[in-house]
Structure formats: C-alpha cells, structure tokens
Amino acid sequence: MTRQFHQELDDLRDDVIRLAGMVSESLAKGTAALLATDLDAAEALIAGDDEIDELALEIEEHCFRLLALQNPLASDLRHIIAAIRMASEIERSGDLVTNTMKAARRLYGTPLDPRLRGLIEKMSEHVHRLFRLAIDAYADRNEGLAAALDDMDDDVDDLHAEYIRTIFEVHEGGGIPLQISVQLALVGRYYERIGDHAVNIGERVRYMVTGWLPEHTGAARLAARRAMSQDAETEAPET
Amino acid sequence: MTGPVFDVHDLSVYYGQFRAVRDVKLQIFGNEITAFIGPSGCGKTTVLRCFNRMNDLIESARIEGTVEYHGVDLYDRAINPVEVRRRIGMVFQKPNPFPKSIYDNVAFGPRIAGMKGDMDEIVERSLRRAALWDEVKDRLKSSATGLSGGQQQRLCIARALAVDPEVILMDEPCSALDPIATGRIEDLMQEIKAEYTIVIVTHNMQQAARVSDRCAFFTTEVNELSDTRTGMLVEFDRTETMFSNPADERTENYVTGRFG
Numbered sequence: 001m002t003r004q005f006h007q008e009l010d011d012l013r014d015d016v017i018r019l020a021g022m023v024s025e026s027l028a029k030g031t032a033a034l035l036a037t038d039l040d041a042a043e044a045l046i047a048g049d050d051e052i053d054e055l056a057l058e059i060e061e062h063c064f065r066l067l068a069l070q071n072p073l074a075s076d077l078r079h080i081i082a083a084i085r086m087a088s089e090i091e092r093s094g095d096l097v098t099n100t101m102k103a104a105r106r107l108y109g110t111p112l113d114p115r116l117r118g119l120i121e122k123m124s125e126h127v128h129r130l131f132r133l134a135i136d137a138y139a140d141r142n143e144g145l146a147a148a149l150d151d152m153d154d155d156v157d158d159l160h161a162e163y164i165r166t167i168f169e170v171h172e173g174g175g176i177p178l179q180i181s182v183q184l185a186l187v188g189r190y191y192e193r194i195g196d197h198a199v200n201i202g203e204r205v206r207y208m209v210t211g212w213l214p215e216h217t218g219a220a221r222l223a224a225r226r227a228m229s230q231d232a233e234t235e236a237p238e239t
Numbered sequence: 240m241t242g243p244v245f246d247v248h249d250l251s252v253y254y255g256q257f258r259a260v261r262d263v264k265l266q267i268f269g270n271e272i273t274a275f276i277g278p279s280g281c282g283k284t285t286v287l288r289c290f291n292r293m294n295d296l297i298e299s300a301r302i303e304g305t306v307e308y309h310g311v312d313l314y315d316r317a318i319n320p321v322e323v324r325r326r327i328g329m330v331f332q333k334p335n336p337f338p339k340s341i342y343d344n345v346a347f348g349p350r351i352a353g354m355k356g357d358m359d360e361i362v363e364r365s366l367r368r369a370a371l372w373d374e375v376k377d378r379l380k381s382s383a384t385g386l387s388g389g390q391q392q393r394l395c396i397a398r399a400l401a402v403d404p405e406v407i408l409m410d411e412p413c414s415a416l417d418p419i420a421t422g423r424i425e426d427l428m429q430e431i432k433a434e435y436t437i438v439i440v441t442h443n444m445q446q447a448a449r450v451s452d453r454c455a456f457f458t459t460e461v462n463e464l465s466d467t468r469t470g471m472l473v474e475f476d477r478t479e480t481m482f483s484n485p486a487d488e489r490t491e492n493y494v495t496g497r498f499g
Contacts, residue, residue, distance in 0.1 A: 002496035071445055073482045073494040211484035 005070050009079060012062055013139075016083050016090070019055045020135040023094045026052070027131065027194065030097045031124035034104045034187070035117060042101040049098045056091035060084055075208075082208035086138065086201055093131065093197045096190040103187045110180050113170045119163040123191045126156045131194060134201040143209040149202035156195035163188045242310065244269045244406060244436045245290060249304035252285050252294065259285050260470040263304070265455055272428055272437045274447035274478065277457035278498065282470020283440045286457070287408050290438060291327035292320040325352055328399035332411040334391030336383035336398075341375050344383045344394055348402040361401055369397035370427050389420025396427065407431075409439040413446065425450050444494060447478065454481040456490045
C-alpha cells in the first residue's frame, strides 16, 4: 500500500513536470507566433490550452484523492499541497499565453516597431528561462534555485518598465494608435505575470522542500498595525 | 502551574542485563496530551510505565537517570509508589474491569484510598467525566463485564479518574476498540485535558496526530554484537511539526511509511 502510494507521488510529480513542459513549450511558440503574426499558430495554441486545463484538473483531483485516502504526512503532505498550488500557477501561466495569442489576433496587420519587437523577444526569453528554472527547482528539489527566482524576476520587471516607456514614446511619436498601444501594453503585462507565477512556483518548491512559507507583505503590515494599536491601547492614560 | 509535570533526564531502563531503552530526555507539560509513537519494541510503553513506577512490579527492572514529577525525583527512596499511582493513573490496552458491578468498579479506588465524601457523588462525577453516566446510570449495580468494549474502556477511565489523579497514562487505549468507540475516547481525552495531563502510547499515527499536542517518536537500534534491540527517543516536538515538517530523517521516514 505504502509502495503504491509512493509510486503515485512519483506519478504526480511527473504530471506536474509534464504540465509545466506544455506551458513552457506554448510560451516559446506563442512569442514566435506573435512576432511572426502567424494566426494559424496562435489559433492552435489557444485550442491547445484546453489540454493544459485538462491535465491541471487531473492533477488537482489526484491530489484530493491522495489527501482523502492516504493520510499523507510530513514531506509527502507538503509535496501534495505544493502540487495543488503549483498546478494552478502553471495553468494560469498557460491562460496568459492564450491571452497573448488573442492579443496577437487583435494586433494583426499592425507593423511592430523594431524596439518593441526586441523588447518582447527579450522579455519572453527571460520569462521562459525563469519558468524553466522554477520547474527545474521542483524536479531537483533545489531550494536554493527556487529562492533565487525572486531576484531573477527583477530583470523581467525592469524590462517590462522599459517596454511600457517605449510604448509611450512610439505612441507619442505617432508610430502606433492608442488602441494598439493598449494591446501591446497588455501583452507586456502577460509576460510579466508569467514571471510572477514562476516566482510563486519557486515559493511552493521551498515549502515542499523545507516547510518554509512566504511572508506575505500584506499579512506582515496587518500584524504590525495590530501590534501598534495594542501598544497604543496599553499606553493610553487612564481616564 | 509553572514548569513541566514530568522532567525526564537521561532515562535508561534495564530488564536484568538487557537495556530496553536508553538516554530518554523529555518533558511532559500540564493540561496537554503527549503521544508516544514508534515501531514495536521501541520502548514507548516501557517509558510510559516509568511515570507511575509500574516497572517496579517487574523484579528484574531497574532504571538509570531520573524521572522528576513536579521537581521531585519519583524514584527517591522516600517516595511511596502507591501514592505515585494514585496521583498518576493508568488505562491499559485491553479494558480490564473488575468482575464486579459498574458502581463498585468506580468506587474501588476511592474506597482503598480512604477517600472521604459521598461515594455516590464520586461515582457519578467520575462516570460523567468519562462520558459514560447517561449510558449506565440506570444499571449501576449490573456487572461491568456486560458492557461493550468501548463502554468498558470508558469505565476504566472513570475508575482511573475516581481517585482524582493529576495525570492519566494511556497505553494504547483504543487498540481493541472499533472506530466509533475510538472516536468517543478521543473526544473524551480532549474534554478532560483541561483538568488532567495525559500521556498516550499509540500505534495509530493518525490518532497521535488527531489528539496530541506534543508527540515523541521512539525507534529501536540493533546492537550487532549482542543481537539485541534498544529503544531510543528520536524526536520530541509539537505534534503539528512532527507530522508536517519533522526535523529528524528517521521521524520523516516513519511517518511517511518509508521506515525500514
């Protein structure tokens, strides 16, 4: 029974890696389709997202089954919790590629400014690399790599900021109309979000390996506010 | 109450020349449930029995190290083991009611201890605390052996509670019970822990995870020369930590079923 359970955990791990592989592949193909304004490729990727959704759902159901039937504990428990969270991060990344392909349809026929083109290529390369490293960290249970992703994501954020600035410049110079500028800005946002999902995957890997949980800044702010109001209460002079 | 109820230092237990458990170091805290888990022969029951000097009843048994109860050495010559067992009660694996009435089972301890007060009241209070009163109040004079296994075990808990102990030691109290009866004992443990300190030995890891506040994992090491096994404490921590992120690889392997 135990051996079968551990076999199932291995299968689960393989499925998560396969899911990430599907998204990683569509991300690379998506950028190519966008830059080549290849609408057939874009349509194929939009349709292909259904398979990503299907596998993500299978992974989630598999996790629920293991939780309900096997009473997983310790690292097994953390693995399953991490897999549930990761499946949704990966699936969402796939959706963002789909969004990019829909934007590609709307951008069809508009020549791309070479500077923007170069920046899209660069952003895509960085995000793709980040995404692959996140999955490598998962496959190898590499906590150090998982923790490094957050800093690596800063490059993506910088590129994104530069990209938005460039859109403004090109638009103001009369190179592209407002509608197209907005579409392009959204495309940049989609890449930037995939980078964020890769960072989140890294956080889940860290949880899986060590039990570490991210300190959400909002929760930390709230705790600080509560501590402050408590201090104020105790210090208030009695009337 | 400040400080631990039990403070165990470098405890080893021997049966003759054979060292059954070695170098146990842990603390049991008041109004908590502490669970001992580990494979067969790891010494968890042996350590539990040290807490009320039950091992004294085995002639060849002796201990090294100390077991302090509220800072007092339980094995000091001046300590009366009978008084120890009044304060530190025990419930065993198999329900073992006396072949007497339900009432007499519960009244047995208080009578022997010479407790003053209304015996009917003591019996009722003990049975209520053990969540058995409603089921037996109309047949207190019936034989205890006519009760179901789960009821018998709760009667044994009532019997242990009747002498007003501070600590209840439970040695696999549910291993002979079905899941419903087990659930009732577990609920009962949660209800009475506000007033008592409970130490439970269990083979059921899920039970340890469900009921305990802290958990100790014991294992065995094989002495190749003498081909004997000695039990030892591996890890002792908050239950949540023990089952979600244990520090020791041996604990991890045991709770995830990768042991051996």
